[in-house]
Amino acid sequence: MSRITTLASAVLATTLTAGFSTSALAAAGDPVKIGIMLPFSGIYAQLGEAGRDGLKLALKEQAEQLHGSKVEFIELDTEAKPSRAPELASSLLNQHEADFVIGPVHSGVAMGMIKMLRGKDTIMIIPNAGSAAATGPLCAPNVFRTSFSSWQPSYPMGKVALDKGYKKVYAISWNYGMGRESLDAFEESFTAGGGEIVEKVLLPFPSTNFQSHVSDIADEQPDAVFTFFAGGGAIKFVKDYDAMGLRGKIPLLGSGFLTEGTLQAQGEAAEGVMTGLHYAEQLDVPKNQAFREAFHTEYGHYPDIYAVQGYDAGQAIASTIDQLEGDISDKQAVISTMEQLTIDSPRGEFTFSRAHNPIQNIYLREVKDGVNVVQAVAAEALEDPARGCRI
Numbered sequence: 001m002s003r004i005t006t007l008a009s010a011v012l013a014t015t016l017t018a019g020f021s022t023s024a025l026a027a028a029g030d031p032v033k034i035g036i037m038l039p040f041s042g043i044y045a046q047l048g049e050a051g052r053d054g055l056k057l058a059l060k061e062q063a064e065q066l067h068g069s070k071v072e073f074i075e076l077d078t079e080a081k082p083s084r085a086p087e088l089a090s091s092l093l094n095q096h097e098a099d100f101v102i103g104p105v106h107s108g109v110a111m112g113m114i115k116m117l118r119g120k121d122t123i124m125i126i127p128n129a130g131s132a133a134a135t136g137p138l139c140a141p142n143v144f145r146t147s148f149s150s151w152q153p154s155y156p157m158g159k160v161a162l163d164k165g166y167k168k169v170y171a172i173s174w175n176y177g178m179g180r181e182s183l184d185a186f187e188e189s190f191t192a193g194g195g196e197i198v199e200k201v202l203l204p205f206p207s208t209n210f211q212s213h214v215s216d217i218a219d220e221q222p223d224a225v226f227t228f229f230a231g232g233g234a235i236k237f238v239k240d241y242d243a244m245g246l247r248g249k250i251p252l253l254g255s256g257f258l259t260e261g262t263l264q265a266q267g268e269a270a271e272g273v274m275t276g277l278h279y280a281e282q283l284d285v286p287k288n289q290a291f292r293e294a295f296h297t298e299y300g301h302y303p304d305i306y307a308v309q310g311y312d313a314g315q316a317i318a319s320t321i322d323q324l325e326g327d328i329s330d331k332q333a334v335i336s337t338m339e340q341l342t343i344d345s346p347r348g349e350f351t352f353s354r355a356h357n358p359i360q361n362i363y364l365r366e367v368k369d370g371v372n373v374v375q376a377v378a379a380e381a382l383e384d385p386a387r388g389c390r391i
Contacts, residue, residue, distance in 0.1 A: 031072040032072070033072045034071060035100070037076050038077075039079055040052075050303065051310030052310060053299055054127075059314045067326030078104050080105060085113045093122050102124075107131035110134050114134060121142070123331070126144070130149055136389055148360070150181035152278065153277050155188060155189050155382070156362045156364075157364075159193065159378070160276070162195055170226075172203070179229075198220060201213055208236040210237050217241075218250075221250070225253065226253045227253075231261075234257065237258075252272070254273065257275075260305055276362050276364055277365060280363055280374045295307060323337050361382070363376070
């Protein structure tokens with residue numbers, strides 16, 4: 001099932017106060033059609049809703065930049081099922097003739113979407129999925145990402161570990177794309193600086209049977225542990241690690257999703273965990289403070305990283321439409337314009353790489369009193385290597 005909504009009243013009110021007439025609105029022609037392919041049910045429903053809400057907030061805030069254009073949203077629930085991706089993407093492309101398609105959360109869904117949409121007139125903007133292939137071998141002129149590549153949060157943590165004097169690290173994650181790519185990125189930088197991965201464990205996804213592996217860590221006594229887990233797996237791993245008495249003895253490092261959206265459930269067990277990510281809730285960026293208050297006013301709760309990434313997708317669309325003075329009929333002009341944008345993001349300003357992945361800061365965060373506190377910039381303006389990209 002799809003749900004279609006139109007952002008019209010907000011645009012009308014804003015454009016009229018900005019000095020536009022109703023005839024100017026009529027001249028704007030067809031609405032801007034934005035397909036939203038995100039999970040609105042199942043395990044990732046909250047992530048999909050956050051991304052959608054951020055997207056809509058940005059377009060509402062920047063209504064003046066739309067030059068009188070109405071915005072029509074077509075929402076499709078991916079259920080985070082890769083098997084649904086080709087059918088849904090085809091619907092947005094051929095039935096709805098969407099100008100922009102926003103999605104997905106799940107990297108497996110992203111692969112199905114890209115294979116259907118790459119090289120087409122529709123502009124695809126990925127607001128979460130970190131699969132390296134999206135801006136690597138499967139990169140395309142019409143595919144952009146406002147989130148991250150799996151490589152970006154993990155690669156700087158190798159240098160962080162080396163700088164802290166850790167020479168032997170135990171690495172563990174799930175055996176799927178994001179898990180493998182995260183461990184590989186850490187290993188790339190860590191071993192280049194002389195570090196050694198003493199054990200590399202890949203568990204079946206989404207297994208949370210961590211006890212035997214945490215026992216192995218206790219026996220191995222590495223200098224530190226690096227991991228990628230998210231959601232329920234992150235909660236369980238951090239709690240099991242603490243229950244084994246390792247917290248405070250063997251430092252725990254990870255990709256930022258280890259403690260993103262999970263801190264409340266992890267409780268005291270997360271204290272001292274160090275992660276790398278392109279955002280932190282208390283990031284001292286003026287845009288971040290304004291965004292957080294605006295999001296809270298609009299939706300009644302504060303935003304997370306998924307809302308930020310959706311918000312920046314909306315900002316990219318609004319800025320592109322503005323620079324083209326409302327005329328997005330020439331899709332090559334849309335692509336060329338979007339490629340040159342500087343996004344004033346709550347994470348800090350970023351631009352797009354040649355592969356259309358954000359060139360962005362990665363922040364070193366440490367959990368203190370239940371909050372991810374930024375300790376330093378782990379990597380400034382980090383560009384994904386985009387291996388295999390031919391654009």
